[in-house]
Amino acid sequence: MKVELTVNDKKFSVEIEPGEMLLETLRKLGYKSVKHACSTASCGACTVQLDGKAVLSCTTFTAAADGHEIKTVEAFSENGKLSPIQQAILEEGGSQCGFCIPGLVVTAENLLDENPDPTKEEILDNLKGNLCRCTGYESQTRAILKAAKERREK
């Protein structure tokens, strides 16, 4: 079957299998920042935004995303300049092996869109679907608080 997807403002007309997951389609289209990991809606490494909401592409049918807008981590940087969240993660040492970071950034962007001034507890609450086995979330929480402040002051 054929679906129309808008990925990071770019339109695609794609031939897919009816049972295909968005994760597979995005990777076929070249968006390798969307990580293939647990495939059981547990780790968050495949997180993308669907119409502005963070979702798990490993358990989203591509057919369900037909006609909708998808954003991967690449959508949040502009002209090669990192977004405030990406920059803060870099500065605070929030990325070690880096595998979870694309999904985590997409989740954090959704969080700050809905709650521009989150507490540390609220950040930890919202990151519980993004598993990171390197950092213990301390540096990433610091980074999101820093980015939130920067976004508010803009």
Place this chain on the structure above:
Amino acid sequence: MLNVKEYVKPNKVEEAYEIGQMPNAFYVSGGLMVAQLKISKVEHLIDLKSLGYEGIEDQGKEIKIGANTKISALMSDKILLLYGQPFRDALKEIGSMQIRNMATVGGSIAFKLGWSDLTTIFMTLNSKVEFYDGSFRKESLEAYLVGNHKGAIITSLYVPKPSGFWAFEKFSKSTFDIATLNLGIKIDIQGKKIKDARIVVGSRPMISERQEEVENFLIGKELNQMIDKVGDQIEKIVKCGTDIRASAEYRKALSKALLTKAMRRVEDESRVNGQR
């Protein structure tokens, strides 16, 4: 990848239901459950989102919630603020941000899964389910869960406007894991005495179930005198099973702890907000 023959998006519930009667057909709302099916025989996926049934509507005595409404939409809805902070706190404990952005009310109920927090929450609030199985029908959530509704499509949930006080508690091994046990309690108070009570235990690991014997034990008694007594009652009565997460004995002990905690929350709230 599931080996699927077709993915269809009907616009009418009658059409969706007709396709749903075919062998190896599955309904998709949020899609989370179907995407994780570990079976090879999935031939037809029927996307229910084109049917509408999304959104929250104040209907006077009750609130109508469309089956395709996402859990995250429940958290931010102004009408549902009527159920207070306990409602928002309870929803916050479900899965992760991503899961709440995907999972729908109908999908959380339709699979009749024991560990569904949403089922326990809405059963505690005495909700009704509207579904289509050739005609539109409405029954209590507790009746729906034990009934045979193979092939039915849940269209809406009706939640009575809040009265009294309520609390929800769950225990899980990590913030993200499904509940080892979940429990909801709703209490109406008249004077100092309990006029009405609803207690629901879920993730036993069987489907959520009302604890009517414990409810009857509470009626007519003073709330603050029951807090340390009701736990022993539920531990004796609640039916639990053993699975990978916990033994039946452990779950029974948990029911005592969670009910006592929930009763304390209700008492705190009744002190702050008076009789309701």
